[in-house]
Amino acid sequence: MEWKPDRLHDKPIYKQIVEYIEYRIFNGEYPPGSLLPSERILAKELNVNRSTVVTAYEELRASGLIISKQGSGTRVSPFLAENSKERVPNWNRYVVGGSLLPNIPLIRRILKEALNKDLIDLATGELSPDLFPQAQFQQIIKTGNFNFHLGYENPQGNFQLRETIANHVKKYKNIDATASSILITSGAQQALHLIVQCLLKPGDSIAIEDPSYCYSLPIFKSVGLKVHLLPVDQNGVNPDDLLTLHKKHRLRMIFLNPTFQNPTGVSLHPERRKKILDIAAKYGIPIIEDDPYTLTAFEQEPFPTLKSMDPYGIVLYISSLSKIVSSGLRIGWITGPQRVINRLSDAKQQIDFGHSIFSQWIANEFLTSPYFHEHINQLVLELKKRRDAMVSSIKNYLHDHVEFFIPKGGIHMWCKMKTPIHEEKLLETALNYGVIFVPGSALGTKKGYVRFTFGRAYEDTIEEAIFKFSEAFYNLANKT
Known part of the structure; x- marks a missing residue:
């Protein structure tokens, strides 16, 4: 040909x-x-x-x-x-005619390529298989006493699990909640979809971080929302930017991932957290706090969650077990006012008649066992090793061609390529070298960035992955 x-x-x-x-x-x-x-x-x-x-x-x-x-x-x-x-x-x-828009082509390409077992995966936002508590789950299934009804579960979620999560968020995140204020969801993704579809309408203005995982989600455009961007620096978003946006666009909702943010790894400074809460309370703007990574802090206690600092009742809090226990378990939750939880629960019932009792039972058994605390301690140690391996490898192979922020938790590293380069062409070249990552343009407006996920690759493959990426980078840079 x-x-x-x-x-x-x-x-x-x-x-x-x-x-x-x-x-x-x-x-x-x-x-x-x-x-x-x-x-x-x-x-x-x-x-x-x-x-x-x-x-x-x-x-x-x-x-x-x-x-x-x-x-x-x-x-x-x-x-x-x-x-x-x-x-x-x-x-x-x-x-192309459906109301729910597809993922952008770049994201679809990454999702498809990530299935290739021959590639080293620095793209997928989950833990590697060896970080899942496989043996503990097997023990729970082997010795546990499953005696639940096998019909449809309460759309709001199993009551025992909701009580357990209320105790969990109080113990680990100082959040006051009750079983009635919690809705079990199929991960944080479903929680976001329910909130957008049930609490907002076409034409509403919302604010998200830039860059942000939310930037890649088509759900906002699918329902006709006007999306406005809040730049993220090393202390998170700036409250003054939020205030300016609201005065100009009359924001209806704010979406934040304030702790070890995806993709930058930064955490919103405590003073900024308080100011943002004050602004939101003054103007009556709900805040959606997406918090998958707080328990992965490497070196010190993380900053308090917005929900734990919220005296006004304006924060809807989303979290899950996907990034710290098992993405396949599909256990997430929303904590918020009873009226909101009832509305979202009704919508969830229309979608799937409530969550699987099997995964809820396993999650409850795991969270109430000594396994959970032991697992989190081990997970933090392993993730810190992988972060350090990635930092060392980037310094060794990319030298002064890249700037990056060293995260103190989470699973992502955000890197700025100091040499101008076409991100999608870099992805194509990297695929040929056997490694996959996420170009920054898929996650925000900033150009010349890449996101590496150090939680997905095995520890002994991280150096090889960064070496292959560097080879792809130098190959393409020499042609431009």
């Missing part, structure tokens, strides 16, 4: 492949029913990853241009013949 994708073009390679095959179909080079190259062969011909061709073929199938059948390969749809009275639906029109 003479044509090759342009690796220096802003358009993703898979999209270039889609457009090239579409062109050959519509100009008759690939007539209806003709056999296309297999994914493996086309990837070899174009010198791209097979997953890139898989993505391109999936989009072509969705548009009804090609069909695949096991044993027969991939062919141009025979229904494209002019004399045919039948056509497959143009699924592409359907998938």
Whole structure:
């Protein structure tokens, strides 16, 4: 094949492949029913990853241009013949017409590539398998006494687990809560979706951090919210910026990840926390506090949560076990006023009839056992080792080409590339070297940044991962 994708073009390679095959179909080079190259062969011909061709073929199938059948390969749809009275639906029109927007292409690409076991994963925001309490869970299942009803659970969540979480947040985060003020969710992600869908309406203005994990979430645009950005520095967001935004846009809600923030790793300074609470109380603006990382503090006690400092009742507090115990357990929670919890609980019932009793039972057993405290202590030690390994590796292999903040907890490291470089092209090059990360543009407006997740890679692969990234960086930098 003479044509090759342009690796220096802003358009993703898979999209270039889609457009090239579409062109050959519509100009008759690939007539209806003709056999296309297999994914493996086309990837070899174009010198791209097979997953890139898989993505391109999936989009072509969705548009009804090609069909695949096991044993027969991939062919141009025979229904494209002019004399045919039948056509497959143009699924592409359907998938772009839904009310819930898809993830941005860059995030979809990262999620797909992260499934490749041959890559060292510095992108996925979770713990590596060896940091999960696998043996403790097995022991709980083996010796525990499961005697719960197997029907639908209370949509608000199992009462015993909610009581346990109320005790948990009081002990570890000094938050006063009751079982009635807690809603169990499928991780923090569902909690955010419920809040956005139930408490806000199209046209409302909200504030999020920049950069922020929330920046990558399509849910805000899906419901027609106006999103305004709060710059993050080494002390978190600035209360003065918040006040300016509110006076200009009349904010309806503020979303903050104030402790070991994703992706920067910084923590909102206590004085700023108090000022933000005062501003929010003065103007009646709810604050959504997303707190997945407080218990991962490496060197000292973390700053108090906004919820524990809140005398006004304006903070809805979200946390989960995803980043500290098990992402697959899918246990998160929201703590807030009873009326809000009732509203969100009703919406959750409409979505899934309440959370699985099995995962709630395991979570309750784990949180009430000595295993939890032991696990957190060990987790903090292991995460600190990985952070230190990443810091050392970045200094050894990237030298003065990068600036970075050393986080005191959490699982992410935010790095500024001092040499101007195209982030998406850097990602493509890094994939070829065998490592994946998240370009900063997926998480905010700042250019020339990358996020490395040191909690996902195994400790003995972190140095290799940064070395491979540096090779990709130098390779691309020398071409520009």
